[in-house]
Amino acid sequence: MDPTESAKSHAISIYRSYWQEMEKLYADSSGTSANLKVYAAAAALKAAESDAKRAHDRNRIHIGEVTVGNPTVTKADLDREVPNVTLSSCLDISRWQVVDATTKKPVTLPSNRLTKYVIVTTIERWPEGWRVIRDEPQGKSC
Numbered sequence: 001m002d003p004t005e006s007a008k009s010h011a012i013s014i015y016r017s018y019w020q021e022m023e024k025l026y027a028d029s030s031g032t033s034a035n036l037k038v039y040a041a042a043a044a045l046k047a048a049e050s051d052a053k054r055a056h057d058r059n060r061i062h063i064g065e066v067t068v069g070n071p072t073v074t075k076a077d078l079d080r081e082v083p084n085v086t087l088s089s090c091l092d093i094s095r096w097q098v099v100d101a102t103t104k105k106p107v108t109l110p111s112n113r114l115t116k117y118v119i120v121t122t123i124e125r126w127p128e129g130w131r132v133i134r135d136e137p138q139g140k141s142c
Helices: 002-028 042-057
Strands: 062-065 067-077 086-094 096-100 116-126 129-141
Touching: 002 062, 002 067, 002 096, 002 116, 002 129, 042 062, 042 129, 062 067, 086 129
Parallel strands: none
Antiparallel strands: 062 096, 067 086, 086 116, 116 129
């Protein structure tokens, strides 16, 4: 396989795995069952861990699943010192339910909340492997 196509394919695979780990992180009120560091670093890791901790501190967990729809490589810059790939995808969190960690009853959320939205992600190739370093919701539905 062409090295650029291989990098693109690998980046998409890492991004899907990143969201599988995010599901675990948010579902576990202790925050210890996920292995997010295998898939994320820098700002993305810090934001995910602090957001999940904030939810857990409020006795909330997320159950269900997230769907990464139509991940598309919009840029691949592989000739840099730290190669990177930028993805755009439709993140569907409509089946990812916020519930009270104790009662498992759904938490009331704003009715105008986006549950399917465009997200732009930057993934870099670090010595340990590809890592999501930035995951930026674009504020528009898809």
